[in-house]
Amino acid sequence: MRVLTFFNHAGGASKSSSARDVGYTLATMGFRVLLIDTDPQANLSAWLGVQGAPFARTVHLTATANRPLPEPFEVAGGMHLIPSTLQLAMVDAQLPGVVGGVLRLRRHVRDLKGRYDFVLIDSPPSLGQLSALAAIAADDLIVPVPTVEKGLQGLPNVLEMVENYGEVAPDLRVAFFLPTQYNAQTSHHKEALAYLRANVSPVGTPISYRPAIYPDAAAARQPVPLYAPGSAAAADIRRATEEILAALGVSAPNDNAEGERAEA
Numbered sequence: 001m002r003v004l005t006f007f008n009h010a011g012g013a014s015k016s017s018s019a020r021d022v023g024y025t026l027a028t029m030g031f032r033v034l035l036i037d038t039d040p041q042a043n044l045s046a047w048l049g050v051q052g053a054p055f056a057r058t059v060h061l062t063a064t065a066n067r068p069l070p071e072p073f074e075v076a077g078g079m080h081l082i083p084s085t086l087q088l089a090m091v092d093a094q095l096p097g098v099v100g101g102v103l104r105l106r107r108h109v110r111d112l113k114g115r116y117d118f119v120l121i122d123s124p125p126s127l128g129q130l131s132a133l134a135a136i137a138a139d140d141l142i143v144p145v146p147t148v149e150k151g152l153q154g155l156p157n158v159l160e161m162v163e164n165y166g167e168v169a170p171d172l173r174v175a176f177f178l179p180t181q182y183n184a185q186t187s188h189h190k191e192a193l194a195y196l197r198a199n200v201s202p203v204g205t206p207i208s209y210r211p212a213i214y215p216d217a218a219a220a221r222q223p224v225p226l227y228a229p230g231s232a233a234a235a236d237i238r239r240a241t242e243e244i245l246a247a248l249g250v251s252a253p254n255d256n257a258e259g260e261r262a263e264a
């Protein structure tokens with residue numbers, strides 16, 4: 001089981017979109033996937049059709065009362081989801097008073113070993129307790145970065161936080177930088193991508209900006225590759241997922257099955 005947290009304190013970096021779509025793609029490859037939403041905005045939950053979930057079905061009691069994780073909801077592609085709700089914002093206020101509180105998600109997620117191949121955690125756009133809880137729970141961080149100047153400006157802060165979290169999670173590292181919302185028509189985007197490649201590693205192939213698909217997929221409560229299968233957007237996600245697997249040194253469970261089908 002690998003625990004990956006989609007992490008970037010900058011808002012609108014495509015954390016939730018990437019967690020949803022990479023998670024779905026991993027599920028279609030045959031991996032058992034659990035998504036955990038730790039953002040009180042709860043976009044990931046809403047986009048997968050889980051809104052207004054009982055507070056007890058969020059990570060709230062795990063974080064504040066050291067309870068095992070709640071039963072997940074089943075969502076698109078057979079993925080499981082532990083959703084968030086707006087009330088989860090309270091955890092940011094409660095956790096500083098709880099010794100070892102930010103370590104609890106890490107411990108309880110590891111108790112799920114054997115049930116899942118991948119746990120994907122979506123983190124909020126802040127550097128508060130919920131972000132720490134989410135990042136520290138991970139084996140590896142995936143950092144989505146929009147290919148604009150503003151996206152690059154936040155990078156030093158991301159790297160500094162990873163170093164800070166490393167005090168309690170020494171093996172934590174950024175496994176993959178995922179350029180997002182890329183527009184190849186624009187020199188500004190090309191320059192930002194080049195800057196990213198020159199300064200951090202590994203940097204994946206960018207996911208293109210597709211304003212016609214993303215809002216519609218969200219409204220349809222579906223991951224992009226389910227809403228628009230066969231689209232260039234779905235191909236972007238598939239490639240990003242394969243690159244993430246390669247960065248992690250994991251091979252797809254049904255690689256052989258696909259090979260056999262291709263031969264048949």
Ligand SMILES: Nc1ncnc2c1ncn2[C@@H]1O[C@H](COP(=O)(O)OP(=O)(O)OP(=O)(O)O)[C@@H](O)[C@H]1O
Pocket residue numbers: 010011012013014015016017018039041043123124125180181182207208209210211212214215218
């Ligand atoms: N490749 C894309 N093309 C077009 N729109 C996109 C793309 N990726 C994400 N979006 C849209 O941009 C917005 C921000 O994306 P998303 O919510 O995934 O980012 P986030 O990092 O999770 O944001 P937050 O920090 O608020 O949690 C969303 O409305 C999403 O639908």
Ligand SMILES: [Mg+2]
Pocket residue numbers: 015016017039043044122123124
């Ligand atoms: Mg988000």
